Amino acid sequence: MPNAFQKMTDSELSAQLADLDRQADSLRVLGLKLDMARGRPSPEQTALSRPMLDLLGSDSDLDDQGVAADNYGAPDGLPSARALAAELVGVEPSHVIVNGSSSLNLMHDVVCNAYTHGIGGNKPWCAQGPIKFLCPAPGYDRHFTVTARYGIQNVPVPMRTDGPDMDVVRRYVEEDASVKGIWCVPKYANPTGVTYSDEVVRAFAHLKPAAPDFRIFWDNAYVVHTFKGEGDELMNVFDALAEAGSVDLVYEFASTAKVTFPGSGMAWVSASAADLAELRQAFSSMRVCPEKISQLAHVRFLRDAAGVHAHMARHAELIAPRFALVQEKLSRGLGKLDCATWTDPNGGYFVSFEGPEGSAKEVVSLAAELGVKLTPAGAPWPYGEDPRDTNIRIAPTYPSLDELSQALDVFVVAVKLVSARLAAAERA
Numbered sequence: 467m468p469n470a471f472q473k474m475t476d477s478e479l480s481a482q483l484a485d486l487d488r489q490a491d492s493l494r495v496l497g498l499k500l501d502m503a504r505g506r507p508s509p510e511q512t513a514l515s516r517p518m519l520d521l522l523g524s525d526s527d528l529d530d531q532g533v534a535a536d537n538y539g540a541p542d543g544l545p546s547a548r549a550l551a552a553e554l555v556g557v558e559p560s561h562v563i564v565n566g567s568s569s570l571n572l573m574h575d576v577v578c579n580a581y582t583h584g585i586g587g588n589k590p591w592c593a594q595g596p597i598k599f600l601c602p603a604p605g606y607d608r609h610f611t612v613t614a615r616y617g618i619q620n621v622p623v624p625m626r627t628d629g630p631d632m633d634v635v636r637r638y639v640e641e642d643a644s645v646k647g648i649w650c651v652p653k654y655a656n657p658t659g660v661t662y663s664d665e666v667v668r669a670f671a672h673l674k675p676a677a678p679d680f681r682i683f684w685d686n687a688y689v690v691h692t693f694k695g696e697g698d699e700l701m702n703v704f705d706a707l708a709e710a711g712s713v714d715l716v717y718e719f720a721s722t723a724k725v726t727f728p729g730s731g732m733a734w735v736s737a738s739a740a741d742l743a744e745l746r747q748a749f750s751s752m753r754v755c756p757e758k759i760s761q762l763a764h765v766r767f768l769r770d771a772a773g774v775h776a777h778m779a780r781h782a783e784l785i786a787p788r789f790a791l792v793q794e795k796l797s798r799g800l801g802k803l804d805c806a807t808w809t810d811p812n813g814g815y816f817v818s819f820e821g822p823e824g825s826a827k828e829v830v831s832l833a834a835e836l837g838v839k840l841t842p843a844g845a846p847w848p849y850g851e852d853p854r855d856t857n858i859r860i861a862p863t864y865p866s867l868d869e870l871s872q873a874l875d876v877f878v879v880a881v882k883l884v885s886a887r888l889a890a891a892e893r894a
């Protein structure tokens with residue numbers, strides 16, 4: 467369907483272009499320096515967790531269920547930390563290793579271990595010739611960077627409104643033994659905000675991979691990050707596996723990065739007993755035990771899943787108005803022009819924006835010229851290659867509401883100007 471610019475007469479379009487150029491010039495002279503590029507909590511959000519810093523002092527009891535947090539030991543993490551992590555993702559504590567402060571770090575180490583040592587007694591991935599990973603796209607750029615770094619071929623898979631296109635996933639996974647994994651963000655996906663439907667979760671659990679060392683990397687980074695209404699329900703992937711009679715298929719990851727302090731939270735991995743035993747052995751060669759002081763602070767502060775949900779409700783109070791502003795500004799600025807669509811998620815950290823074909827790189831660069839930094843166009847695709855150059859990831863959490871409002875005004879003008887320029891170029 468043609469958009470509003472494409473429908474204009476030549477003289478209407480040139481008048482629009484002149485007007486939008488003027489609007490862009492008036493924004494340029496403001497010398498703005500705004501950032502909507504990365505999914506960071508705002509300073510107000512991280513401040514919510516500052517009281518955690520007061521909970522451990524030099525006279526604190528550092529015992530957790532008989533484990534001394536101030537010494538080596540408990541390589542799978544403090545008992546209370548494992549219990550909290552397990553409750554948040556709905557598994558048994560014995561199926562969780564809490565380790566380190568970054569889930570991405572864990573994902574990297576799991577890929578690295580498979581690459582150098584193999585999974586389940588199979589040859590290491592590095593000794594199997596060219597191998598592939600499936601990358602639902604748009605997706606999380608840092609996932610794709612991990613596998614690309616090991617020379618694993620990242621293969622894009624279309625994302626739908628209920629999760630990845632499972633017909634495509636099934637064909638690759640069940641017919642091609644060089645496919646070793648898939649990156650998934652099953653709840654409030656980065657960047658689409660999509661939560662996988664039960665049907666998609668069940669389809670994952672029913673996969674019959676051609677490769678015995680294929681694994682699903684289930685990054686449940688936004689499991690508790692609802693900011694609107696009741697939030698989305700995600701089926702528990704391990705329940706789906708039990709239903710399907712499948713084992714040794716999923717590594718699930720999560721962290722408190724965007725619950726407490728990014729970079730200083732606690733991260734965990736859950737998997738089948740056999741897969742977890744293999745990871746335990748791999749981790750034991752990397753460190754004696756994880757950072758249990760930080761784990762202790764987290765469990766004393768957050769306590770249990772109810773405590774986490776109460777804390778996330780306070781994050782939601784700060785985040786929800788920002789996401790509402792994105793919807794309001796985009797609807798008001800672009801709603802009637804038929805040149806763009808965008809997601810309206812109930813949680814997570816992003817809005818995924820689709821502009822006209824061939825527009826995204828130019829919008830990002832024009833916005834930068836006007837003082838607004840956006841995630842580089844194409845970043846949510848393997849190798850940074852958005853085949854249609856349409857997608858832009860909007861990260862509204864970090865700026866203040868005033869800054870965000872200005873940044874969105876700039877974004878809207880940039881989208882309109884680039885869309886008008888494209889419409890004019892089509893006629894030239």
Ligand code: PMP
Pocket residue numbers: 505567568569570571606651656685687720721722723728729733
């Ligand atoms: N997974 C996803 C999907 C993310 O969006 C992020 C952070 N942006 C991470 C993982 C990183 O988490 P961590 O800080 O625990 O490594």
